[in-house]
Amino acid sequence: MTSDRHLALLALMNEITAPAKIYDHCLRRAAAERSDSPEYDAAVDRGSTALDLIERAVRLWVENNAPRPVPGRCGVPSPDGRFVCALPPHGVEELHADRSHEEAEPNGRRMVWSTPTVLPDGFARHSCITVACAVCGYRYDEAEFDRHFPSVGDAIDGAVSSGWDELKDGRLLCEADDDKHDALRRTVGVADDDAEPTVRVFHSADGWALPDYTDLADCTTNFHRAQDGRPACTETAVWKVVEQRGLNLTIAWYCDGDLPAEHRPLATPAA
Structure with a gap:
C-alpha cells in the first residue's frame, strides 16, 4: 500500500469514528430495551442512520481509491x-x-x-514468442499459421534456418529482396551466423523470479512438454541460463533434470 493510500485510509477511519460510536451506543441501548418499546425503535432508527453513514463513506472511499x-x-x-x-x-x-x-x-x-x-x-500456461519481419511485417509461419517459440533465441534460430536474416540489432528480415529490405541489411548489417553466443549459467535453490517479479519461473521445457503431450514439470527451476547473442538476450530456466547437456559444464551450484 502506498503512502497516499495510507493517508486516505486514515482519513476514512477518522470520518467513520463518530458514526461507529453512535452505532455501538445504539446497539447497547436497543439490547437493554424491550423490542416493542419506543426507546427500542428510536435506538434502532438512530443506529441504522449511523450505519448508513458508514456505508456511504466506505463506498465513496473505495470509488475514489480503487x-x-x-x-x-x-x-x-x-x-x-x-x-x-x-x-x-x-x-x-x-x-x-x-x-x-x-x-x-x-x-x-x-x-x-x-x-x-x-x-x-x-x-496449461504458455509463454510463447512469434516473429514478424522488421520491414514488411510478414509473420513467420508454418503450415499457414504462426509458429510459436519458447524463447527469442529459438525464434531466431528457427527463422534464420528457413532463410530469414538476423540483423545486428536483433531484428529479423524475411526473404524478400526489395529496396526496403536490402537497405536495412546494408545500414544495420546482418549478424554473423557463425558467431557463438555468450552463455552464463546461474543457480538458486529457491528458484528464480520472472523478470516482472509476478511469480516464480517455470521450467522452460514445459513449452515442449505441452507440444509433445507430456505432463508439465513440477520441479523447482533452480537453473537460469542467460545467452547473449549480439544485442539479443535470451533467458531460460530449468530444473536439475531438464538442464540441457551443453550447459552442464558451466553449471555450478551456489555455495
Whole structure:
C-alpha cells in the first residue's frame, strides 16, 4: 500500500469514528430495551442512520481509491475489485478466472494480482514468442499459421534456418529482396551466423523470479512438454541460463533434470 493510500485510509477511519460510536451506543441501548418499546425503535432508527453513514463513506472511499493499473501491465481488476492484474498485457482470459484477493502477493510496495503457480486440471500456461519481419511485417509461419517459440533465441534460430536474416540489432528480415529490405541489411548489417553466443549459467535453490517479479519461473521445457503431450514439470527451476547473442538476450530456466547437456559444464551450484 502506498503512502497516499495510507493517508486516505486514515482519513476514512477518522470520518467513520463518530458514526461507529453512535452505532455501538445504539446497539447497547436497543439490547437493554424491550423490542416493542419506543426507546427500542428510536435506538434502532438512530443506529441504522449511523450505519448508513458508514456505508456511504466506505463506498465513496473505495470509488475514489480503487487500485490503478500498473503502467505496462494488464490492469484487469480482480473479482472483488481490490487488485488489478499485474502481468504484462495479455489476452488469456483463464488467468483472470476465479481469482480473489487471497492470491494477491506483495511486490515491493505494491500488492499485485499474480499468476497462480498451480493451475486447475485441464489448464496449461504458455509463454510463447512469434516473429514478424522488421520491414514488411510478414509473420513467420508454418503450415499457414504462426509458429510459436519458447524463447527469442529459438525464434531466431528457427527463422534464420528457413532463410530469414538476423540483423545486428536483433531484428529479423524475411526473404524478400526489395529496396526496403536490402537497405536495412546494408545500414544495420546482418549478424554473423557463425558467431557463438555468450552463455552464463546461474543457480538458486529457491528458484528464480520472472523478470516482472509476478511469480516464480517455470521450467522452460514445459513449452515442449505441452507440444509433445507430456505432463508439465513440477520441479523447482533452480537453473537460469542467460545467452547473449549480439544485442539479443535470451533467458531460460530449468530444473536439475531438464538442464540441457551443453550447459552442464558451466553449471555450478551456489555455495
